[in-house]
Amino acid sequence: GAVVSQHPSRVICKSGTSxxxxxxxxxxxxxxxxxxRQFPKQSLMLMATSNEGSKAxxxxxxxxxxxLINHASLTLSTLTVTSAHPEDSSFYICSARDRMxxxxxxxxxxxxxx
Amino acid sequence: QKEVEQNSxxxxxxxxxxASLNCTYSDRxxxxxxxxxxxxxxxxxxxxxxxxxxxxxxxxxxxQLNKASQYVSLLIRDSQPSDSATYLCAVKDTGRxxxxxxxxxxxxxxx
Numbered sequence: 001g002a003v004v005s006q007h008p009s010r011v012i013c014k015s016g017t018s019x020x021x022x023x024x025x026x027x028x029x030x031x032x033x034x035x036x037r038q039f040p041k042q043s044l045m046l047m048a049t050s051n052e053g054s055k056a057x058x059x060x061x062x063x064x065x066x067x068l069i070n071h072a073s074l075t076l077s078t079l080t081v082t083s084a085h086p087e088d089s090s091f092y093i094c095s096a097r098d099r100m101x102x103x104x105x106x107x108x109x110x111x112x113x114x
Numbered sequence: 115q116k117e118v119e120q121n122s123x124x125x126x127x128x129x130x131x132x133a134s135l136n137c138t139y140s141d142r143x144x145x146x147x148x149x150x151x152x153x154x155x156x157x158x159x160x161x162x163x164x165x166x167x168x169x170x171x172x173x174x175x176x177x178q179l180n181k182a183s184q185y186v187s188l189l190i191r192d193s194q195p196s197d198s199a200t201y202l203c204a205v206k207d208t209g210r211x212x213x214x215x216x217x218x219x220x221x222x223x224x225x
Contacts, residue, residue: 006157034212043202043217044158093157095213101163103148103204103213108157 002028002098006106013084013113021079021109023094029074030096034103035067038091050077084113116141116207120216128224133190135219137203140184146206147179147186148213151199158202161188193223 003026013019023033031052036044048069049057056069068080081088094106117140127133139147146165150158164170164177164186176189186205190197200220204213 032211036215044215046212046214049212091155097211101146102160104160105150105157110155 002096002100002102002104004030004094004096004104004106006094006109008109009107010110011112013111015085015113016083018080018082019084019111021081021092021094021111023077023079023096023106025075025096025098025104028096028098030077030098031074032097033071033077034095035069035077035079036093036095038093038108044093047079081111084111086113089113116205116210116214118203118205118214118216120201120203120219122217123220124222125219126222126224127193129193129195131193131223133193133197133221133223135188135190135201135203135221137186137188137216138184139186139203139205139214141205141207142181142184143208144184144205145208147177148204148206149175149177149186149188150202150204151197152202152218153199161201190221193221195223195225197221198223 005024033050035047047062050069050071052071058064071077093108119138148163149161152158164179170177174191178187200218202218203216
């Protein structure tokens with residue numbers, strides 16, 4: 001089945017620093033990837049749609065200058081949380097649509113900003 | 115705003131029973147419906163998806179879709195303690211490539 005690899009799985013960073021999260025489709029090409037954020041006991045909220053070779057599309061209320069998305073190839077999308085603050089602490093999950101029509105998720109990244 | 119609604123639960127069923135999870139959605143034009151299982155601290159895992167009205171079965175799982183009522187459900191037969199998790203309903207709305215998720219229903223299967 002389709003596999004989406006996400007790294008790192010867990011990261012702790014100091015307030016004010018930046019963190020990069022990688023998402024790779026291992027056995028299929030993903031022209032579009034999706035980035036979600038999930039706070040404790042809440043559902044997944046779409047942050048942005050990453051498009052290969054073009055700018056990402058951000059959801060209302062998501063700061064594009066704070067959450068930088070790069071989708072430089074058909075198998076790799078990255079999310080960089082810039083100048084992270086404690087309120088950015090969350091579970092970040094990427095997703096891609098596979099050949100069978102399903103949406104496959106990465107394993108998620110637990111970000112803690114201290 | 116297009117919405118996907120689920121009862122947060124917890125839904126508690128005894129081992130071996132049928133668990134019934136329900137979901138309603140607001141976008142009448144939605145065409146694709148997905149059920150995911152999420153264990154605490156983990157990423158969602160796809161259980162199954164359904165496009166057409168009626169039932170779709172996969173092992174112990176059956177998805178049921180009624181587009182007229184804007185309702186989709188998931189039945190889990192012979193529930194096992196390992197099925198205890200949060201079940202997320204997700205819908206692909208018209209004109210949107212990403213999925214919209216419900217808040218999830220927490221299922222507890224009692225041994």
